[in-house]
Amino acid sequence: MSITKNVKETKAVGKYIRLSPHKVRRVLDQIRGRKYQEALIILEFMPYRVCSHIKQILESAAANAEHNDGLNKNQLFVSKAFADKGPTLKRFQPRAQGRAFPIHKPTCHITLGVSEL
Incomplete structure (x- = not known):
């Protein structure tokens, strides 16, 4: 028997961002589980x-x-952070002797969820 606490989680999604999901996950792993203010400072100074x-x-x-849930910003932490693969833009680079090499430009969807401590 487990007791579950009603925790409001609010999320925001950024879609079709022209970055590789692999590179995005590298940063998301650093802020997942951190307080909101702490995560902002980390993001400010990462290169x-x-x-x-x-x-x-x-x-x-x-x-x-x-605004929507009436939560206090000072009490928030990053409860969920993940990046999904989006559609890939496909382009071609002309090469020697009439050949064409494909260029894949990846996109991703970033989802962040915040909850109150």
Whole structure:
């Protein structure tokens, strides 16, 4: 028999972001389970291009929690953070002797969930 506590989780999703999901997951692993303010500081000083996108989505999730669910931003933590693969843009690079090499430009969908401590 387990006792479950009603925990409100609010999420925000960024779709079709032109970054590889593999590179996004590298950063998401660093902020998963951290407090909201701590995660913002980590994202501010990490040297990766994806950090600005994740920071924007995290701020959106916190604003959703505050506005829609009435939660306090100071009491939030990152409860869920994952990146799914999106559609791949396919392009061709012309090469020697009339050949064409494919170029794959990956996209991803980033989902962040925040809950109250």
